[in-house]
Amino acid sequence: MNDNTLEVKTFPLKLQTGxxxxxxxxxxxxxxxxxxxxxxxxxxxxxxDQAV
Known part of the structure; x- marks a missing residue:
């Protein structure tokens, strides 16, 4: 991960194909x-959403 990315520990990310x-x-x-x-x-x- 480069310095410009968010630090994400891990979780499954499954998206629909399209x-x-x-x-x-x-x-x-x-x-x-x-x-x-x-x-x-x-x-x-x-x-x-929190700002509203």
């Missing part, structure tokens, strides 16, 4: 792995 492909394409445009990209998206959503 969604997994979409996430892979999006993650490749960032410094995050596919797993870290999903975790980052969830974290940002939670932070937005």
């Amino acid at each position: 969604f997994s492909d979409t996430v892979s394409k999006a993650a490749k445009k960032t410094p995050y792995s596919k797993h870290d990209w999903v975790v980052q998206a969830i974290k940002e959503k939670l932070e937005r």
Whole structure:
């Protein structure tokens, strides 16, 4: 994991095939792995929800 990724201990991440492909394409445009990209998206959503 590089310095720009979130530190995630471990948990299974299973995505539906179509969604997994979409996430892979999006993650490749960032410094995050596919797993870290999903975790980052969830974290940002939670932070937005808590701010409301």
